Amino acid sequence: MQVYKTFFKIAKKYLSSCIIYFSIFIVLLIAMSKLGTETTNSRFEADTVNFAVIDNDNTTASEALLDYLTGKHELVTLDDYSNESLQDYMYYEKIEYVLIIPDGYEANLLSGKTENIISHSMRTDSAKGFFFNQDVNAYLDCLKLYLGADYSLSEALDATKDTIEATADTKPESITFEEKNNNIVSGMTSYFQYMAYVMMSGLIIAVSPILITFHKRNLQERLACSSTAVRTQSIGIGLGCITYCIAAWLILMVVAMILYRPENMFSETGLMFILNSFVYTICITLITLIIGSFNLETNALNLISNVFGLGTSFLCGIFVPLWYLSDKVLIFSQFLPTYWYVKNINMISGASGEAFSKATYWNYIGIEAIFIAALFAIFLLANTQRKKKAI
Amino acid sequence: MNEPAVKVENLVKRYKEILAVDHLNLEIRQGEIFGLLGPNGSGKTTTINCILSLLSYDMGDISIFGKPMAPNRYDIKKDIGIIMQNVAVFDELTVYENIDYFCGLYIKDKKIRAQYVEDAIDFVGLNDFRKFYPKKLSGGLLRRLNIACGIAHKPKLIILDEPTVAVDPQSRNSILEGIQKLNENGATIIYTSHYMEEVEQICTRIAIVDKGKNLALGTKDELKKLIKKREIITIDILDIKDSDIAAIENLPHVYDVTFENHQLTILCDGGQHNLIRVLDYLQSKEYSFGHVHSELPTLNDVFLEITGKELRD
Ligand SMILES: Nc1ncnc2c1ncn2[C@@H]1O[C@H](COP(=O)(O)OP(=O)(O)O)[C@@H](O)[C@H]1O
Ligand SMILES: [Mg+2]
Numbered sequence: 001m002q003v004y005k006t007f008f009k010i011a012k013k014y015l016s017s018c019i020i021y022f023s024i025f026i027v028l029l030i031a032m033s034k035l036g037t038e039t040t041n042s043r044f045e046a047d048t049v050n051f052a053v054i055d056n057d058n059t060t061a062s063e064a065l066l067d068y069l070t071g072k073h074e075l076v077t078l079d080d081y082s083n084e085s086l087q088d089y090m091y092y093e094k095i096e097y098v099l100i101i102p103d104g105y106e107a108n109l110l111s112g113k114t115e116n117i118i119s120h121s122m123r124t125d126s127a128k129g130f131f132f133n134q135d136v137n138a139y140l141d142c143l144k145l146y147l148g149a150d151y152s153l154s155e156a157l158d159a160t161k162d163t164i165e166a167t168a169d170t171k172p173e174s175i176t177f178e179e180k181n182n183n184i185v186s187g188m189t190s191y192f193q194y195m196a197y198v199m200m201s202g203l204i205i206a207v208s209p210i211l212i213t214f215h216k217r218n219l220q221e222r223l224a225c226s227s228t229a230v231r232t233q234s235i236g237i238g239l240g241c242i243t244y245c246i247a248a249w250l251i252l253m254v255v256a257m258i259l260y261r262p263e264n265m266f267s268e269t270g271l272m273f274i275l276n277s278f279v280y281t282i283c284i285t286l287i288t289l290i291i292g293s294f295n296l297e298t299n300a301l302n303l304i305s306n307v308f309g310l311g312t313s314f315l316c317g318i319f320v321p322l323w324y325l326s327d328k329v330l331i332f333s334q335f336l337p338t339y340w341y342v343k344n345i346n347m348i349s350g351a352s353g354e355a356f357s358k359a360t361y362w363n364y365i366g367i368e369a370i371f372i373a374a375l376f377a378i379f380l381l382a383n384t385q386r387k388k389k390a391i
Numbered sequence: 392m393n394e395p396a397v398k399v400e401n402l403v404k405r406y407k408e409i410l411a412v413d414h415l416n417l418e419i420r421q422g423e424i425f426g427l428l429g430p431n432g433s434g435k436t437t438t439i440n441c442i443l444s445l446l447s448y449d450m451g452d453i454s455i456f457g458k459p460m461a462p463n464r465y466d467i468k469k470d471i472g473i474i475m476q477n478v479a480v481f482d483e484l485t486v487y488e489n490i491d492y493f494c495g496l497y498i499k500d501k502k503i504r505a506q507y508v509e510d511a512i513d514f515v516g517l518n519d520f521r522k523f524y525p526k527k528l529s530g531g532l533l534r535r536l537n538i539a540c541g542i543a544h545k546p547k548l549i550i551l552d553e554p555t556v557a558v559d560p561q562s563r564n565s566i567l568e569g570i571q572k573l574n575e576n577g578a579t580i581i582y583t584s585h586y587m588e589e590v591e592q593i594c595t596r597i598a599i600v601d602k603g604k605n606l607a608l609g610t611k612d613e614l615k616k617l618i619k620k621r622e623i624i625t626i627d628i629l630d631i632k633d634s635d636i637a638a639i640e641n642l643p644h645v646y647d648v649t650f651e652n653h654q655l656t657i658l659c660d661g662g663q664h665n666l667i668r669v670l671d672y673l674q675s676k677e678y679s680f681g682h683v684h685s686e687l688p689t690l691n692d693v694f695l696e697i698t699g700k701e702l703r704d
Contacts, residue, residue, distance in 0.1 A: 002495035010483040218479035222540070225443050226496035227469035233496075 002228075003236025004243075010210045011244060018248070021202035026255075028194055049073045049132040051097040052089070054081055059106035064157040065118075068139055068164065069099070073132060090123055097122045097132045110153060114144050127323065127353035139164060184264050189349040191259065192273050193318050195252055196280060196338055199245075201309030203288050207244055208301055211237065211292025215386065234383075238289065245285040249278065272348050272361060279368045280341040286375035293382040317342040323352055337371035340364050394457035396421045396548050396579040397442060402451035404437050404603070411437040412448070413603035419581060421456075424574050426594030427583040428690065434603035435583040436476070439552050442581075443473065455548065469497050472546035472578075476553040478537045480525050486536055487512070487521040490543050497544035511543035515569065531562030538566065542573065549573060550581045555589060567593050587690035599694060606697050615688050618696040623688075624657040624666055626673070627681035631655060635676055642668050 051073055055062050069075070076095050078085070089095045100119045108117045118136070122129030142163055146156035213219070214237050224230055253274060257265050264270050291304060313319050315329060316338035325333070333339040344364040346352035354360070397419040404412040411434045419425045427435050440446040442453055444462040453460045455467050480489045490508050498504040512518055515535040525533055534554065542549060551570065555563045571593055574580050584590050590597055591611050598608045607614055615621070621644075631650055639655075640648045644662035648655070659665045666685045673680060 002492065006481075006484070006488075006492050009488060010481065013483040213481060213483060216479075218475065218477045219481070221440075221445060221475055222473060222479045222493065223496070224445055225468060225471065225473050226493070227465040228496040229463070229465065 001236050001239075003233050004240050007210060007214075007237055007240025008244075010213055011206070011240070014206045014209050018202050018206035021198050021205065022251075025194060025198040025202075029191055029259075049097055049128045050076050050095045051099055051132060052076050052078050052081070052086070052095045053099045053101065055101045056103040057101045057105040061106035061109055061153065061157065062101045064161070065101070065136075065139060068161060069135065072135060086121070090121070093123075096128045099136065106153070109143070109147060112147070130353040184260055185269060185349050186351070188256070188260050188264070188270065188273055189345055189351055191256055192277055192345050193342055195277060196316075196341055197309055197313040197318050199248065199252070199281060199284050200287070200312060200338070201305050203245055203248060203284055204291055204305040204308060205302065207241055207288045208292040208296070208305075209298070211241065211289065212294075212296060212301070215293065215295060217295070230387075241289055241292070242285055245281055245288065249281040253277075269348055273345065276341060276344050276348075276361075276365065276368075279365055279372070280337065282372050283337040283341075283368060283375060286372060286379055290375065290379050290382050293379070293386050295386075312336050312338040315339070317346070321352070322346060337368055337375075340367045340371070344368075394421070395419055395454075396423075396456060397581065398452075398454045399438070399442065400452045402438065402441055402448060402453065404434075404441055404446065404448040411603050412441065415451070415600070415603060415605050417598060417605060417608075419579065420596075421579050422574075422577070423595040424570065424580040424582060424593055426590035426597040427581065427600060428585070428587060428590045428597055428694075429583075429600035430585050433585075433601045435585075435600060436552055437603070438600070439473075439550055439581070439583060443471070443550070469544070470547040472541045472544065472549045474538050474541035474549070474551045474554050476556055478525075478533050480533075480536055480540055482525050484524075485521065486517055486523050486525070486528070486539075489525070489536060490539050493540040494543035507543050507545060510545075511539040514542070514572075515539040530557075531559060531565075534558055534562060534566065538569065542578075546578065548579045548581070552583050553585070554582075555584065555586065563589070587694070591690055597690070599690075599697060601694075601698050607693070611690065614690065614693050618688060618693050621661045621688060622659040622665055623686045624655075624659065624669055625682075625684045625686075626655045626657075626669070627653060627683075628655050628673075628678060629653060631678065635672075635678075639669060639672060642672065645669075 051069070053066060053069075053075065055066065066075070076089075078089060078095075086095075086098055090098070098121045100121070102117075102119065105117055118140070120133065120136070122133070139160065143156055143160045146159045147153070151159060214223075214233075223233060253265075260270070265274065287308070291301070296304070315325075315333045316322075316336055317325065317333075318338070322330070322333075322339075322343060330339075341364075343352070343354075344361060347354045347356060347360055347364070350356060395418045397417065399415060399417040402412050402415040403410075413434075415434075415438060417425075417427075417438075427438065429435050437446065441448045441451075442455070442460065444453075444460050444464070456470065458464065458467055460467055481492065484492060487508065490511050491504065494504050494507050494511070498507055512521060515538055517532065517535055517539065520528060520532060525536060528536060538554065541551075549570075555566055558566065567589060570580055570582065582590065582594060594611070596608065596610055597614060599606045599614070607617055609617075628650075630653070636648050636650060636655075639645060639657060642665075644659045644665055645657055646660050647658040650656075657665075657669055666683070670683070
């Protein structure tokens with residue numbers, strides 16, 4: 001394939017910019033994986049959540065719940081429990097969570113009602129509240145189980161306390177294990193996250209100029225006159241582009257293997273990261289092909305590469321975690337494939353506090369696939385437009 | 392094999408409001424160097440692009456070597472080589488790689504291609520520059536590379552669209568010689584230009600186009616016969632009597648005589664020995680004269696007479 005081979009001859013000329021991005025990436029990565037470890041440590045301290053309670057029930061059951069929670073978290077006593085001041089306390093991070101035990105909590109438990117027997121309010125942007133919520137739910141689930149098994153209230157409360165504490169007792173062992181694992185997972189999380197930026201900027205900079213070269217008007221005339229069909233030439237160019245992008249992805253995967261060891265990369269978590277990044281690579285390939293369809297000057301191309309690379313990185317949670325971004329920004333971010341790629345990574349690693357589930361993982365992959373379909377349609381459209389314009 | 396190389400019948404091409412080609416007819420014979428002469432904007436490039444099926448057109452029929460041309464007629468395209476006004480090469484590839492790439496779009500066999508690329512490099516004399524990138528080549532060498540890329544696959548029909556625009560005279564001459572050499576090797580050439588000297592120098596037959604119309608077609612001698620003015624004689628002379636001017640006007644073939652700024656200008660519409668007759672008459676009247684000049688008409692005169700405007704830009 002003459003065209004395909006020439007694609008790489010030309011690619012050599014633009015390789016240097018790609019290598020620069022790659023080097024920046026490695027430096028960023030080392031810096032970031034250090035920061036990443038720090039966040040992991042602070043997360044363990046953060047397991048203690050400052051919370052306030054409004055207990056309108058004041059029964060044995062409500063006191064038992066409070067007893068359990070104060071054992072794990074910091075109960076803060078406030079001067080003022082009005083709605084407004086509670087919001088203020090939360091805003092200034094004096095408390096993260098307000099537990100509201102309504103009147104009739106115990107009665108509801110006994111009558112077998114299980115839904116909505118307590119309520120709460122918490123900071124939506126904080127993962128801490130989420131952990132606290134998990135503790136409350138774990139306690140209630142357990143309690144309901146005993147009550148459902150016809151334990152008396154006091155028996156059930158005792159049994160729940162024992163069970164919960166027993167689970168907590170096994171924790172210290174597993175923490176050391178998890179911590180080690182967590183360091184690697186958080187390292188991989190940073191790696192795959194920053195990879196999105198490098199791929200986006202690097203590939204636009206390195207691959208689009210090759211496409212633009214082939215689409216130069218003067219050349220186009222000569223190429224269109226030749227006895228090789230334009231379609232055959234386009235396929236050669238497209239395949240070259242795809243090969244280039246996948247090769248770049250493979251290299252990054254090999255580097256990841258070296259950094260995080262194959263056994264971690266081929267673990268379930270690792271494989272999920274890998275597939276996610278592969279699907280995302282296809283998105284970027286298409287974006288590159290689309291940008292390459294326009295006759296851009298080098299300067300414009302650099303600009304676009306930066307705008308796309310940096311812009312999406314900021315909007316989609318690569319440089320700033322998604323949970324720090326305002327809802328308005330996030331509405332916009334949802335229309336970018338990078339958002340779903342990063343969201344998926346955070347979900348897998350648990351960094352965002354979003355509960356892990358396989359179904360969610362495939363949902364996000366599915367959304368990325370929809371982006372691929374949409375981008376492909378845009379690519380076809382851009383190409384027919386370009387051909388029309390050339391003539 | 393007596394089919395015309397290119398036949399254009401009733402070609403009409405419109406760009407929205409502009410009528411770029413207006414019912415144009417051309418028949419280009421195999422083995423000739425055919426010149427398409429016309430000022431800028433006369434529709435030469437548009438015509439070429441239509442012939443090559445790069446452009447769709449509103450009306451007309453185009454056949455090449457007897458076969459109707461269409462965008463997917465790769466069997467026809469393989470015999471055509473094009474060299475456009477703008478240099479069309481890859482900046483990222485060397486001289487050799489460029490020629491090899493374009494040749495490869497036509498010739499799949501590697502051995503044959505390697506030979507053809509060598510032939511092309513020899514032909515344009517870029518042997519010492521094969522590893523050079525286009526950016527490092529001078530303007531003239533770049534043009535030669537451009538030509539090599541267009542002819543490396545040894546096409547039977549070569550179309551050159553103003554290949555000498557913005558080229559220094561020396562490179563221009565070598566380009567023109569190259570074209571003649573390609574023709575001697577058997578290729579049919581279509582050559583467009585707005586420089587009539589070039590067209591006159593190399594073309595066997597010429598079509599004069601303006602505003603998308605084919606105004607005249609023939610060899611350069613045939614074209615020159617189209618116009619009345621065949622010879623212009625100018626003579627520097629101090630003074631001359633009106634009666635003598637009238638007498639010169641009555642000499643055979645003379646149709647106009649003017650006297651201005653001590654210069655006598657005599658226009659003749661053919662015949663031979665016009666200059667001698669005029670000089671004999673002046674000597675018999677004992678006039679002494681200085682500089683004498685006789686000029687045959689150029690294609691520019693032809694163009695001027697047909698369209699009423701100058702061809703030069
Ligand atoms: N792409 C185009 N769109 C609109 N008008 C065009 C286009 N190309 C050429 N023209 C017009 O068509 C006429 C013929 O142009 P062209 O074929 O390029 O002339 P030439 O090659 O003889 O200089 C000119 O009036 C030019 O302005
Ligand atoms: Mg032109």
